[in-house]
Amino acid sequence: MRPIRKTYAVNTQKAIPRRILAFQALALAFLGAVGMLYAAPVGLGAVIGGGAALTANAGFALGVFARYDAREPGRLAARMYVAEGVRIGFILLIFGLAFLCVRPLSLPALMVGFLLVQTLPVFVASGRGAE
Numbered sequence: 565m566r567p568i569r570k571t572y573a574v575n576t577q578k579a580i581p582r583r584i585l586a587f588q589a590l591a592l593a594f595l596g597a598v599g600m601l602y603a604a605p606v607g608l609g610a611v612i613g614g615g616a617a618l619t620a621n622a623g624f625a626l627g628v629f630a631r632y633d634a635r636e637p638g639r640l641a642a643r644m645y646v647a648e649g650v651r652i653g654f655i656l657l658i659f660g661l662a663f664l665c666v667r668p669l670s671l672p673a674l675m676v677g678f679l680l681v682q683t684l685p686v687f688v689a690s691g692r693g694a695e
Contacts, residue, residue: 581625587685609670613677616658620651
């Protein structure tokens, strides 16, 4: 029979990326709605930028934490490096396709959407733990 504490710790570790991704999805929906109220190219740019961040982070979390095993830190570190390389490549691919295929594209909205969806959950999570 497995100890309850170990099962709880593993479930907690897997819940953290899910919560961050859920908050990123909420931030993406909010940015897209606000951007669409301003202008369609702004909303589309924000959705593409935020969507690139959300999708890349979801792939990273899946690649690293799907088979999470704290007893093998070397393999975990290797998976993190590979997943980060794939994540950066995916973001560059999405941005490149957006530049080539989307007309008109609001570059500031694309960058702001990406940066807010990428960084906002970190600030919210760090502020919540300080209570």
